[in-house]
Amino acid sequence: MTTTPFPPVPRPDAGPARHAPRRGRPRGVRRLVTFALVVGAAATLAAAAHVLARPDGVPAAVADPHPTLRPATGLDPELERRFDAARAAADADGVELTLTSGWRTAAEQQELVDAALERYGSAEEAHRWVLPPETSEHVAGLAIDVGPTDGALWLEQHGAAFGLCRTYANELWHFEAAVEPGGTCPPMHEDASHGWG
């Protein structure tokens, strides 16, 4: 046991120390403020990343005016990965497989709806070929149109191995990630008319 020549240090909440500056609370407040700032910054970054990642978060004003020439940007990353794998396999088979249309903005999809109405002359027929922006899998980044015809036929035959399925009986070129790779593709829709309320 040791002894000390000095008196014990008074507890901050007892005796004379009661009137000492209370530094604990401001420091705690500062910590809270710092924590809030860090959390706030992280949330802002996460929100920004979310906007960048979401196809529908990109302003239509920067849209490519030629949707059929659009690269895969805006596609669901998993769909893009599956298509890249399928394209490589098609290439190994000596078959050209290209993306002719992928993600579209809502405005671009509406243009296609308007063009189809004009082309087919009746809403009933136009609705067989194009979906409204609200239900279009292209606007959601979840559909691709492929070409040329030989490539589309190759993908219909081999796509399920990559998790890619042709989903419309009247559209040779339209594929979605409708099954897990190696699974069995679901029956096709007859046409797009089911997607109109």
Ligand SMILES: [Zn+2]
């Ligand atoms: Zn399509």
